[in-house]
Amino acid sequence: MKPVYRIYAKRAVLILQLIAGAAVASEAPVTTGAVPETGLRYWEWKSEGVLFRLTQRLPDQTRAYFMARGFDAGDANHIAERCVFQSMFRNIADSGDTSVAIDLDNWRIHGDNKESRLLTRKKWQEELHKSPVSRAAAIALEWSLLPTRQEYAPGDYNWGMTSYGLQPGQVFDLAFSWQRNGQVFHGTLKRVECARDVHPEPEP
Numbered sequence: 001m002k003p004v005y006r007i008y009a010k011r012a013v014l015i016l017q018l019i020a021g022a023a024v025a026s027e028a029p030v031t032t033g034a035v036p037e038t039g040l041r042y043w044e045w046k047s048e049g050v051l052f053r054l055t056q057r058l059p060d061q062t063r064a065y066f067m068a069r070g071f072d073a074g075d076a077n078h079i080a081e082r083c084v085f086q087s088m089f090r091n092i093a094d095s096g097d098t099s100v101a102i103d104l105d106n107w108r109i110h111g112d113n114k115e116s117r118l119l120t121r122k123k124w125q126e127e128l129h130k131s132p133v134s135r136a137a138a139i140a141l142e143w144s145l146l147p148t149r150q151e152y153a154p155g156d157y158n159w160g161m162t163s164y165g166l167q168p169g170q171v172f173d174l175a176f177s178w179q180r181n182g183q184v185f186h187g188t189l190k191r192v193e194c195a196r197d198v199h200p201e202p203e204p
Contacts, residue, residue, distance in 0.1 A: 030189055043189045049093030050100055050178055052187065055086040056195040057161070059168055065144075070137030075128065079141070082119060083166040083194035087146050090157030093180075100180045101151045109164055111172030119163035120148040168197035 028047030035042060040056040062080035067073060091100045109116045119127070121142050128138065146160030166172060174189045 028187065040195065041193065043192050045176075045187050045189060046092070047187065048185050049091065049097060049180065050185075051088070051090040051092050051157075052176065052189075053088045054162070054174075054189060054192060055088075056193070057084045057086055058195050059084075059197040062161075066137070066141065069140035070134050071141075072132075075131050075133060075137075078127075079124075079163070081168060081197065083164040083168070083170065085162050085164070085192075085194075086159065087162040088157060088159050089146070089150075089152065089178075091152035091154050093154050097154050098181055099151050099153045099156075100178045102149065102176075102178045104146065104148045104162070106177050108175045109166070109172050110175065111166060111170060116165060119165045121145050122148065124163070164194065166194050168194050170194045 028045055031044040031046070033042060034040065035055065040058070042053055042055040044051065044053040059077075059080040062084045063073075063076045066076040066079055071079070089102060093100070104118050104120050107118055109118065117123075124141055124145070125138070128141075144161050146158065146162050150158060152158070164172065164174075171191055171193050174192055175186065176189070177184055177186045179185070
């Protein structure tokens, strides 16, 4: 009878492994909705001890924001029409857990059957290198964007803009990741829509 017990034991272990694997691989439900005051849409992921949220920004909002910080109309419009979101990343794990780290260079955008990367602080520095942007304006852009790499202790969070280099109204999937205890976790926000441009401004 011992071999029979061993067979059942092996099957039980296999079933438990399959259940555990499915739990790790399963996608967390993504909450979507609209901000009551503005009607702008948001997409929120909450799982594995982190909360990540994207909220639409109207191109007009972004134009006005950067023009108020020293950008001319052309450069402000150039930023505004590159699909900018207000973003929040938070470590919601219990205080006894470890920190998490993100690196936006590892995140990927999937839209129109192609893959691309976020326009991070470094990418924007390269794009605006030949523009007559003042140092104060460049610093304002840098500090407005979510840091490319950051570590979050339990309870820590940060707000900032993220830019996806897409056209207003374009729809995409965002594959993002983070690390905890040396392990990499992955999540996906699907069917995210860049805010449409109500009053497009022609670039010079």
